[in-house]
Amino acid sequence: MIRTEEIYDAATDDAAFDQLASRLAESVGARSAVLHWGQGAAQVAEISYSGYFSAEQMAIYGQEFVHDDLWGAALDGRSANRIWDFDAVVPVATYEKSRIYNEWIRPMGDDTFHCLGGVIQRGDTVGHIGLHRGRTQKLFDDQERAVVQNIVDHVGRMFDIRHRLDRANHQGRTLQATLDLVEHAIFTLSASGRLVSCNAAGEAMLRRQDALLLRQHQIVARDPQSDSAMQAALRVATAREATQAGAVFLARERGLPYMLTVAAIWTGEERQVVLIATDPGAQDASLAGRVRALYGLSRAEADIVVALCEGKGLEDVSQERGVALSTVRTQMKNIFWKTDCSRQSELVSRLARLPRLGPINR
Missing domain, CATH: 1.10.10.10 (Winged helix-like DNA-binding domain superfamily/Winged helix DNA-binding domain)
Incomplete structure (x- = not known):
């Protein structure tokens, strides 16, 4: 019997997600299993196989036979979050004559013939689950179907968590990419002045060391007078009553000084400081x-x-x-x-x- 903790471990642990199909197969004595989810029925974002079929065999299925999958087609229009025994849904004679059985399953020397499965939906996250046995193995019984049915809600929540994390990661990557395309150098500091993150232009500015330096994870100005002004602006920004952004000039070795904008932001319960260094020579990106x-x-x-x-x-x-x-x-x-x-x-x-x-x- 699979534990619910194993299902929820798969929500945040990629290795646990990869192994989940195998654990589900073991829990009911199935020979193979597959799990996948996406944002909508036609999309597959992530998939977990039990390993019975090789990656090459599954690639052939995806390229040539996915539209011939009678078990998948039989789910169209059926209730989500319900496990079906496909022996009662797809006639044995129909499956026996099918292209997927005769041109994919049998040429591999395999006899996969029985399936428990269904559509799992939670919000806009749609997943599929399938557990399989060979033709000569015993049929799935009502007790085994009930075991899988009892974990459907947990699997649906797990799919939804992975979807939300995937979306958050995508948004984070998009935000970082957006900051990277801006030619202003952008730095985020903790309230104590420790560097938290910076965009590509910020990294380049620190490498140049023409105006700002990183010392023991703290941002300092190369020019002493500029540093005094910047540190004063940082103290103002981190003060509890701070409400406005400040600006100082940062002298550099050659060329016009940078203009440094200093502003405080709240991230939940924590206050952080954003520094935006504007280079007068910056040009529009194509x-x-x-x-x-x-x-x-x-x-x-x-x-x-x-x-x-x-x-x-x-x-x-x-x-x-x-x-x-x-x-x-x-x-x-x-x-x-x-x-x-x-x-x-x-x-x-x-x-x-x-x-x-x-x-x-x-």
């Missing part, structure tokens, strides 16, 4: 550069996006780049996946709303 930073696109993918935003079609891109149209379409699939878009019009509309980053006035 659209290609920004979408690469935002979504992790390759240079070629970013160029395709820019061309689409200019009103060009995929055929135009193919001719201009001297590559096959099929290659461009494959790149578009990668772009859709990375940008979480499903249509070209949606992609262009989203990127058209990107803010312009104007140059800083001298």
